[in-house]
Amino acid sequence: MFRIMVVEDEPLILQSICEKIRSIDLDFKIVGEYENGEYAMLELDLVKPHVLLTDVYMPVMDGLTLIEQVNKSSPSTICAILTGYRDFEYARRALQLGVTEFLLKPPQTENITKLLDDVKAKLWRNQSLMESEMLQQWAYRKEEDKVNSTNIQQLEQEYFYHANYVVLYAWNPPQMQVSLSTHEDKWKLDLLLLEGEKAYVIPPISSHQKIIVVGVHRISETRLYELAEHISSFLDAGMYCVAAADINKLQTELFPMISKLHKKVYSGFPLEGMKCLVLQGNENTYDLPMLPIPSLLEQEMSMLLVKQRKTEFLKRLEMLFDMDEWSSGTRMQWLQTLSYQMNAWILQYPEIARKSIEIHWKDELEDLIWQAPNTTAIIQSLKELHSSLFDALDQEPEVEASWTEELKNYLDTRYMDNIALTDVAERFGVNASYLGRVFKRKFGHSPIDYLIQVRLAKAKQLIREKPRLFFKDIAEMVGYNDPFYFSKLFKQWTGQTPREFKQQKMSE
Incomplete structure (x- = not known):
């Protein structure tokens, strides 16, 4: 099924187009309906559309600006525009942006049908797109599941022609509150490859992992270490494990191999710095023994x-x-x-x-x-934790109660500032891990999670009370300079995108 995003500022036209798409071709799923380009861009990374259908004349961000942004952020997305006979200059600019699909207003059923047929033919010819879709299916399905798409079953023999594949898996514990970037250019994947080899990035289900599949001609333990070391060299500050493993059949072995790598990386996470692990072939994941206590x-x-x-x-x-x-x-x-x-x-x-x-x-x-x-x-944190077993816990010490309340008030009132846990700990003169534990013990949330809740609660209030505010302005007002990150966080914590939340409140 192909994902399509529709952007049109006239509600009746938007509704009509979406209803016709749903009735004409079940291979297309509408994953977003938007009234301007800015809202669409905020959720582009969330819905990952194969197709963008957009009007030209729109407030806030027009269709051509939107297409230009989509070309940069998601170059594999096919862009089509809604246009009238008199919009020749806009059509000419759209052609310069690589747009070859046009839908005339008012959109008729036969025109939409032709557009979908033409777009679908292009999608099937898009090798990178098809490979990405197949890898995503194989990576996250259960071993006993069958591939659902007949088209993918027919085409799978045309791709993935290398003799061996290496799965590179990077993982960072969610407790660290540090995400792994998904931008391919950051990882310089071309440096991984010999002539004729190819690398694929699998969209992660968690921001704390990174999965890259590399098709190689020959495999060796030395090459596996080189690939794993390459990925570790591009990791940001934080704690990470990186593992590499070679497999032969992607369709049947990719899912169990990713599960195996995660288990091995998780169980083998080092005490100091980063560590590269290598798993050869079908080597079994081991269960680490407990440490001795005389x-x-x-x-x-x-x-x-x-x-x-x-x-x-x-x-x-x-x-x-x-x-x-x-x-x-x-x-x-x-x-x-x-x-x-x-x-x-x-x-x-x-x-x-x-x-x-x-x-x-x-x-x-x-x-x-x-x-x-x-x-x-x-060790320092463990000593502090064990020390608490000796404290009289029936009543919290007044000093501790004082600074935890002061910290809570600080987060309540300074949520719009750039706040880091280490800076807060220094401000209150305590160890960062100790601060986090005591705060969570009293309020039920870590300071970072509490800060996120405060910010999102304020964002919801602004959306309700000032519906004319742009989401990028709301993001800045609650402490997030990146509106795309704000939108992702909003979806992660509330189950809705900012736009969906706004629409719900406006309809109530």
Whole structure:
């Protein structure tokens, strides 16, 4: 099914065109109806249309400006314009922008039918588009599912002719609040390739992952490492794992291989910096063992915990973390081992169980393991977390209550500013991970998530009370300089795009 976006500022014409498209050809799905080009551009990356049908004369952003922007952001999208017999100059400019499909006003059924037939023929001839669609189907379907499109089944033999394929998988834990860019030019994919090879970017289902498939002539462990190292060299600040694996049959092996890579990357996430992993052929994903806790040391820690002797307990904790096995372990091993040990204490000592629940120990352990940038920060955060088991938690200390309320008020009133967690922590004179844990313990959300909710609540208010404001202006007013990111975030958190939310409120 092909996705089509329709942009027309006259509601009756817009409704008529969309109704006719739906009745004429079921191979086309309308994924967006817009009254001006700006609204369409804000949601272009969300709906990923194969076809854009737009009027020329529109407020805010006219059709030709929209086409020019779409050509830059989504060059594979086929653009068609609604035009009249007297709009020759606009038609000429549209031709200069690469537009070859025109629909005369008023749009008649036979004209729309011809337009859809011509566009569909072009879509089927678009090799990059077809390859992208097939890869997306194979990457995210279940192993037992069948490919639904007959056309794709017939054409699949014409593509993907390389002897071997390498799947490059980059992943960053969502707790880090850092996304991976999807722009191909950033990753310089041409540098990956030898003559005759080809790289494809699979649209991710999460902004925290990046998937690239490279068709290669020959494969070796050295080449796999080179490809993985190339991707890691273009990663932004943050913590990442990169894995590479070679496969032969994309249609049957791509989905299980991506699942395997994610599991291996997730379980093998390092304590320090970045790490490239290589998975050869059908090598099985291994389950990492838990890290050792010497029985004598465990007994001493248990006794000191029960007797509430914090200083001596923390010394034993440092001794545990200094062990060679722990120093070379992964984040997942630390998380699994510490969770297992805490569960043992909880089952043995009811008082520990009560305190662990009060401080949300399980959730905070997972957050700090993934958020801390290195081993030193992890150990410091773990000491702070274990220290809370020794504190009297029946009543929150007045000092802590004071700064958490002050931080909440700061986010409520300064939401339009560029706010970073590290800067906020420095402002309040506490460790960033500690600040996040205490704030979440009290209010149920991390400071970043709370800030997003404050901003989106204000954006909703502005949309309701000032419907004439452009979305880009609303985005800036609530602290987002990038209107496209604002639109994505709005959709992610509310389930609606800003335009859909506005239409809903106007119809109520």
